[in-house]
Amino acid sequence: MRQFQELGHKVVLIIGDFTAMIGDPSGRSKTRPPLTLEETRANAKSYVEQVGKILLTNDPARFELRYNSEWLEHLSFKEVIKLASLLTVAQMLEREDFKKRYTEGVPISIHEFLYPFAQGYDSVPIACDVEMGGTDQKFNLLVGREVQAAYGLEKQVAFIMPLLVGGDGQKMSKSYDNYIGITEEPSEIFRKLMKVEDPYLPTYFELCTDLNPDEIKAVLEKGGPVGAHRVLARLLTGAYAQSLIPSRIDKNLYESLGYHWEAFGQDQGGQNPVVQHAEARYYEIAHGGIPDEMPEVSVPLGELHGGKIAVARLFTLAGLTASNGEARRLIEQKGLRLDGTVLTDPKMEITFAQPLVLQRGKDRFVRVRPG
Template sequence: MAQDFSWLHRGVTEIFPQPHDDSEAESLEHRLTNANRPLRIKLGIDPTGADIHLGHSIPVRKLRAFQDAGHTAVLIIGDFTARIGDPTGKSDVRRQLTEADVAENAQTYLDQVRPILDFDTPGRLEVRYNSEWLSHLNLGKTLELLSTMTVGQMLAKEGFAERYKKENPIFLHEFLYPLMQGYDSVAVDADVELGGTDQKFNIAVGRDLQRHFGLKPQFGLLLPILIGTDGVQKMSKSLGNYVALGEHPSQKYQKLQGVPDNLLSQYFELLTNLPLDSLPEKPRDRQEFLAWEIVRQYHGEQAANEAKEAARSGGKEGAVPEFSLAAIAQFPVKLTYLLGATGLCKSASEGKRKIQEGGVRLDGDKVTDVDATFAAPGDLYGKVLQVGKKNFVRFVP
């Protein structure tokens, strides 16, 4: 009886190579069916920021699908590569992060993907840090990596080509990024690598390096880039069209129930496991069902029901408590003072300690600066201040 690979193809843009390609004689389905061991499925994430949004969750969800099919998820935390930053899609050089920045971001990433991945079943998950092998590369090995690719090949990479054409600087350390990410596939002996459609070049480099080092080349599985809640541009925190995994359930629900009709099918396909032929027919019902289902995934059924009721009652019952900034006598004001004034902390000093412990978020973003200050009330209107997992206030005039 033929295996059902609907879970494999759901939401996938491309799997490469295909059997008709010159150098490959098998398909990924063939390898999945005939391997006498669990395949090793690689997903690399660079902790270049503190938070993950729903767009980032798509390859993580596919990684979970492989886990559920009996394979081993290899989640690589790019604590070494993050110090360079992936130049893909960037028109300028990225700021290099410190080891402390990366370590802090990495922990928050793991906390946020925990509701998605199976961390408990033995043999289903390896969490690896690529500093384990990249920090020990000597100059000889680095030169060997560099010798596998020409400058012309590197400049064919979309972001580099555009920057070169515009005469924007490209620094030599940026050329190392695709090679280091590719070497991750060598280090963990990956059978499959997951990534967004913008990662095809980097995944292909991994295949070339595996071949160079005598390993069987991995398959690449590419997933779409999620369009944001504005229905126009890709989901991005800088564009404000995102839904963060760390947001309050009511915030998530309110954002998702406004997803444009033309995006609902894609959101259901990429962000849920629901059968696509049994969804509500009316667009409004589909919006509410999508919002409920995604909140349920991350916060549980009770929180989803409460968020739904809060939205239907005009955002009052069960919604995020509000705090009027009219109660603050003078601006500028420190965040530590606000933590005490709102009652989220007993005092400003406790607020400072909570920030140092990583327990404070503003609109889903972890706050790390104990001296964070806001010049005017308008800087805070509508934003949600959070301490821990359950304590929230929304700032209003």
């Protein structure tokens, strides 16, 4: 989208606040829980913040922000019937997710069939020429073409992009804890990129950088896995740390950070303080050190009993585990540490009167304070 802007086009970013109340069924194995309009508007704030790091949002000639509740909330039932007449049930069941659910006897609600029409209608009021989306949105984008034709508009071009998987090869998702957020702290971005599994490095270079195929091949072959990870982590950490992500994340950007391209990640140092600090912290933690800077959480005094607290409960309150049960399981597996010491007793209670450093695995830290 940024490249389209730089080529002179106007980008219209549509926040699907109304369609979120239906719940996008794309790739879902069951009905998605709908959200209220207020919830979707709250979520949209973070979307706009992230987009502001990528798109040229201050130029009205190249950027426009719209919410699809503007037109969908007032659509008449007559118009809904018109939209629903554009496709047959058989065509809807050609969608992979719907087909799978129907074959397996998993319920499909009628309102889920309406989602592609609602998204497709978005292209009508803005007279969209090109709509961009991931491979999971192919069906919805093609429906948009049919909806435009029904309203006398020229069919949009469906610009379909491959999806970036998480570093572990699964779909990138907060629920899998395998996502990389462009507004996260640089040290977190660097850490997560260094943990991308080797088989997915080529994909990350292809989708997240502007290096050409020969340059990517050279990094992977001459730098090896360690060197390639360093190049990727330095490039993206340096890019995402800027208020506006550079137009090109390439060899020139890498050298502007103070690294030698031909070293392919084997050199140390660099001149960018943000990237330097993120890399130094990563290696400090990798060698068993405890960083000085980390997230801090205050634990309510009401959680203490006689000045003590179950250590499993403490990890859950700190956000390092989803539940007390998960914390106990990780303690049994020796996966949690308290002030650098491996925990072994899942029923352990501790006196909590001063700040403590909690650690999950090698690189997740939280400092907890009472009160």
